[in-house]
Amino acid sequence: MKANDIKKIACIGSGLIGNSWALNFAIKGYEVNVYDINMQQLDSAKALISSNMDFLVSKDVLTKEQALEAHKTINYMTNLAEAVGDVQFIQESGPENYAIKQEILATIEEKTSKDTIFASSTSGLLINEIAKNAKHSERCLGAHPYNPVHLIPLVELAKGSNTSDEVLKCSFDFYQSIGKEPIILQKEALGFIANRLQVALYREAVDLVIRGVCSVEDVDKAALFGPGLRFGILGPNMIFQLGGGAHGIKGLLNHVGPSAELWLADMADWKKWPAGWQEKSQDGVNQAMVNRPHELGNTTEEIARYRNDMLVDLLKLHKKL
Numbered sequence: 046m047k048a049n050d051i052k053k054i055a056c057i058g059s060g061l062i063g064n065s066w067a068l069n070f071a072i073k074g075y076e077v078n079v080y081d082i083n084m085q086q087l088d089s090a091k092a093l094i095s096s097n098m099d100f101l102v103s104k105d106v107l108t109k110e111q112a113l114e115a116h117k118t119i120n121y122m123t124n125l126a127e128a129v130g131d132v133q134f135i136q137e138s139g140p141e142n143y144a145i146k147q148e149i150l151a152t153i154e155e156k157t158s159k160d161t162i163f164a165s166s167t168s169g170l171l172i173n174e175i176a177k178n179a180k181h182s183e184r185c186l187g188a189h190p191y192n193p194v195h196l197i198p199l200v201e202l203a204k205g206s207n208t209s210d211e212v213l214k215c216s217f218d219f220y221q222s223i224g225k226e227p228i229i230l231q232k233e234a235l236g237f238i239a240n241r242l243q244v245a246l247y248r249e250a251v252d253l254v255i256r257g258v259c260s261v262e263d264v265d266k267a268a269l270f271g272p273g274l275r276f277g278i279l280g281p282n283m284i285f286q287l288g289g290g291a292h293g294i295k296g297l298l299n300h301v302g303p304s305a306e307l308w309l310a311d312m313a314d315w316k317k318w319p320a321g322w323q324e325k326s327q328d329g330v331n332q333a334m335v336n337r338p339h340e341l342g343n344t345t346e347e348i349a350r351y352r353n354d355m356l357v358d359l360l361k362l363h364k365k366l
């Protein structure tokens with residue numbers, strides 16, 4: 046199958062990730078079947094899709110007419126067999142649990158053509174294990190998005206040992222054709238790529254607070270107003286390329302590398318979260334939320350709105366919206 050053979054998609058699970066995928070596919074012109082286990086969950090997915098669609102209209106990403114058209118292409122259903130019967134691509138975003146994902150896949154196998162691609166949004170489960178009972182494990186792959194899926198372009202594609210090259214290529218081309226930035230993991234890595242990067246930075250952020258070097262609020266300021274601004278534009282290697290001036294990244298590593306090795310030797314390498322960090326981080330974040338200027342948001346909802354506003358502006362600069 047080729048990417049342009051994909052005409053209709055099923056989103057299995059309509060929670061945080063599933064409803065955002067459904068919106069994403071619908072605004073790119075695909076008909077989407079959204080499945081969940083009950084109407085109550087589908088109703089809340091529908092309400093979220095509607096408010097996210099309104100947000101995109103308010104930011105001139107979509108016209109009202111385009112939003113209306115996209116709404117019409119989404120079918121909400123509680124019958125899994127019906128949801129997957131006539132689609133060429135399945136984006137599974139059910140609970141992060143092997144037994145449930147295996148059961149979903151078993152039903153899918155009975156009801157779809159063997160060419161229908163099964164892409165799991167799993168954050169950390171192994172595709173080999175999800176597909177271990179599958180008759181057609183060659184059509185299964187991991188396709189890990191980032192929240193909010195309809196705004197963040199990255200999709201990390203993970204192959205199982207049986208995933209066919211054709212399925213991988215078709216999925217890669219498909220995501221790329223709808224404006225995502227797919228990357229393929231060349232080998233299995235727990236947490237994929239981006240979550241490992243996030244957690245590596247976060248471990249050091251935690252450690253600096255625990256050591257008493259700075260507060261939760263200040264470590265966030267250091268990340269945001271320092272390297273974070275550049276991370277919104279370039280990746281870490283390209284940032285260092287510029288940091289080396291005419292000598293490039295190689296020159297930078299020769300110049301500052303020995304000094305950075307002293308920092309590396311002093312940096313956190315623990316493997317378990319420090320005791321009490323959950324409470325300490327929440328207290329610190331609560332204080333930082335109170336301290337924020339009102340126009341930047343003081344509640345989780347207001348800050349999420351602020352983030353989404355900024356994300357849209359940034360994505361427009363990246364020509365991703």
Ligand SMILES: NC(=O)c1ccc[n+]([C@@H]2O[C@H](COP(=O)([O-])OP(=O)(O)OC[C@H]3O[C@@H](n4cnc5c(N)ncnc54)[C@H](O)[C@@H]3O)[C@@H](O)[C@H]2O)c1
Nearest residue numbers: 058059060061062063086138139140141166167168190192
């Ligand atoms: N939350 C994140 O930031 C994030 C990011 C990337 C990937 N993921 C992955 O996406 C998947 C979904 O995560 P989420 O955060 O949307 O979870 P969620 O709890 O918000 O949504 C899960 C949905 O699955 C539905 N469900 C329950 N049983 C089901 C079944 N048998 N068949 C189909 N659907 C069923 C639930 O009703 C719910 O709507 C997980 O695999 C998760 O690891 C999550």
